[in-house]
Amino acid sequence: MTAVTSCWGFSGYIGTMNHIAVSGQNTNTDTNTNELYAPLPVEIRHKLEKHEQTKTVASGTRLISQGVLPACLFIINSGSVEVSVPSCGKSITVAVAGSGKVFGLHALVSGELPRVNVTSLEECAITLIPKEKFAEILQSNPQIYLAIAKVLSQDLRIADDLLRRIPRGAGPGRRFNGHKVN
């Protein structure tokens, strides 16, 4: 499992004109492996899998909205989603994430409202776990917290990396390599 954790992850940005793509290559043949499950023991994964629901969403579907507590944990199985920081009708793209990425953990562990939007860029297959069910399993299996911490650490690294890349003094309407201001 350790090898899987290190090889999938968000290993870096693939810069394009207007977005940062995050490589989320899952080389494991186990299709259920994602950044949260990868470090977990099999028995805990099975507990989580019992509550999974799978769904296909169309391009442009908002999975997480800024300021709205998500009802589920979202795992991207295929397709890509955009993570963006919105403000007053404008937004800046933080990352484009692919299969294996998990969303909804921040709100679930802190109860704080999301600061970002997560929107599908194409048709995506996703897995959902209701937050109440996840919270129940979390309570009886506290070792999940280390896996959660690893996911959140990765999110922080992506955000910090973008902070390094934003040219200082850039304002709205100015396009710069690796990310865009809409």
Next chain:
Amino acid sequence: MAPAYNFQIIENCLKCQHREDHLFCNFPNSVLAALQKIKATSVYPKGALLCIEGQAPRGVYILCTGRAKLSTTSAEGKSIILRIAEPGEVLGLSSAVSDTPYEASVETLEPTQANFISRTDFLNFLKEHTDVGVRVAQQLTHNCKCAYDEIRSLGLSNSVPEKIAKLLLHWSEHPLNLPKKKPNEIAIRVTLTQEEIAQFAGTSRETVSRVLSEFKRKGWLNIRGATWCITNKPALEKLVTT
């Protein structure tokens, strides 16, 4: 223990008066007793480097007293401040959890007490206590929130005055308890130099100087050494559009 640097050194986490105020210290006594066994207390002068960007993660620091700046180097090669850490925060957390090099250099902005915990001890502490797992997740979420706010500020703010107004408003959330000359005055302690404020706001020192002079001229701000008084908070709030 005798006071050093104008503050009392807190040797025993169980007897700390601030434990309920700090996110990572407000644990049950049994957890604090375990923390007490694995932490090493140190006091640092202003300007001390706790860890350096790119260094292998030796462990985490819990900031007990004082503040520290987290800085890194931008893609353009400039030094930038990611954020200012406040007492109660855990520094080096994401690197210790994921065994990756420290993301930022941490330098104390004032005399500081910090408790160091080695990475191995910290991970065991995290695995053994559910409460610690919850706080670690909350701290990382808080750090992400700060990073997203900073992205919003740097990427979407329209002007440097807006960015500096945002900084002042953020700092005003931790006011000094000083006698007020005017009822709406908010006193804050600013230990950053104008150069450091420029690194935070993504501009030049000269521009920071000009904007602060403008704020003073308009009667929104008074500066007396490291003590700054915000005298017109609504005016600063009006500047902020994002």
